[in-house]
Amino acid sequence: MLGFHASTIRLDDTTAILITTGLAVALVALVPFRWDAWRRRRTGRTVTVLLAVVAVLVACGIAVNQLGGFYPTLGSLLGSSGNPGDGTVADIGEDGAGLNAALPVLAAHAAEGHGATLHLVLHGARSGLTRDADVYLPPGYTDPQQADVRYPVVEWLPGFPGEPREVAALFRVPDLVDAAIAAHRMPPTILIIPDTNGEPRFSHDQECVDANAGVADDTYLTTDLRAWATRALRVRPERAAWALAGWSSGGYCAMNLALRHPDLYGVALSQSGFDRTPDDVVTGDLFDHRADLVAANDVDALLRTHPAPVDILATAGADEPDEKAALGRIRTAVAPPVRLDTMVFPGGGHNQNAVRGQxxxxxxWLGRHLPAPHTGTGPGPGVLVQPAPGVPPRVLPTPDPAPG
Structure with a gap:
């Protein structure tokens, strides 16, 4: 209604610092200037001092935010989505029904040697969830001569608050994948970026799990998303051709989901991720004190008790004590047939500047662990292809259903 959205208000540029600093200086100067001039001195002094303190805190916060690279916009701080399709070239609608109509856009990008990222709304039949998602399709996907080619897949999971535009527009992961494919450091790969939390974002962190008597995020991100992709896109169905990746809570999600579903995924990448769900004011107790659900979503416990043939990369920054501690616990717990690589990056910190640099x-690393596309001999999009046999599905405890 006012013509702007919180996601359009930048917090990471010089203008924001100048405005907030100027306002803070003016309000601090107002305190002594009006100290004895107020008609109601107690009220006037109290209000101006409080305003000055708040302004100084905001200015300092904006400066620290720019140095640390935590939140680029007011929308990212509040967890709001002004444009869910930010960072994409076309909207293909409900369950990607408009994909064919977007093929000329994809072909135009492919003619320049690039893939393209599309936005859609995905309905989960098993989970009952409906959320935004972005899909990057590599160059060559629209080439009629490659109509039988099937591609490996990376599900890239955002960190909290969980919206796809963090990956697509802020970190520009599709552009990095595009460049890696062009430089032959990565095979042509389909990238799917789902919404891991839904709206409203800022008030709840769901950690990609099937919560007890709660939301079935695990089911949505694994069963529903994979079923849709296998029907709608030309993907390789084998577990070795499916990877999960993410930063922060998205990194925990990647490891946890891969170890819970080794029949579906062969690769997991955790960038500064944790090894278990937090129990804090934003997340709460997702498992309602059920010990079986806690253990079934604990990366360390899964590594010790249910190791599976999954290639995992877990990383942390040297200045991330909690993430380094989690990395140490993962190293201690890992056992064959899990294959674990670790990286500790110098400096860094849990912020967007460190993420971009890493x-x-x-x-x-992903490019070295994904198989190349191959010419499929089975049915094309529209027919659900079951994963090749090899690793049986795990028997997981069942959460209580959500009330109502």
């Missing part, structure tokens, strides 16, 4: 090395 991502090229992580994309290259």
């Amino acid at each position: 991502l090229p090395a992580l994309v290259d």
Whole structure:
């Protein structure tokens, strides 16, 4: 209604610092200037001092935010989505029904040697969830001469608050994947970026799990998303051709989901991720004190009790004590047939600047662990292809259903 959205208000540029600093200086100067001039001195003094303190805190916060690279916009701080399709070239609608109509856009990008990222709304039949998602399709996907080619897949899971535009527009992961494919450091790969939390974002962190008597995020991100992709896109169905990746809570999600579903995924990448769900004011107790659900979503416990043939990369920054501690616990717990690589990046910190600096090395690692596309001999899009046999599905405890 006012013509702008919180996601359009930048917090990471010089203008924001100048405005907030100027306002803080003016309000601080107002305190002594009006100290004895207020008609109601107690009220006037109290209000001006409080305003000055708040302004100084906001200015300091904006400066620290720019140095640390935590939140680029007011929308990212509040967890709001002004444009869910930000960072994409076309909207293909409900369950990607408009994909064919977007093929000329994809072909135009492919003619320049690039893939393209599309936005859609995905309905989960098993989970009952409906959320936004972005899909990157590599160059060659629209080439009629490659109509039988099937591609490996990376599900790239955002960190909290969980919206796809963090990956597509803020960290520009599709661009990094595009460049890696062009440089032959990564095979042509389909990238799917789902919404891991839904709206409203800022008030709840769901950690990609099937919560007890709660939301079935695990089911949505694994069963529903994979079923849709296998029907709608030309993907390789084998577990070795499916990877999960993410930063922060998305990194925990990647490891946890891969170890819970080794029949579906062969690769997991955790960038500064944790090894278990937090129990804090934003997340809460997702498992309602059920010990079986806690253990079935604990990365360390899964590594010790249910190791599976999954290639995992887990990373942390040297200045991330909690993430380094989690990395140490993962190293202690890992056992064959899990294959674990670890990286500790110098400096860094849990912020977007560190993420950007580390991502090229992580994309290259993924490129070395994904198989190349191959010419499929089975049915094309529209027919659900079951994963090849090899690793049986795990028997997992069942959460209580959500009320109502």
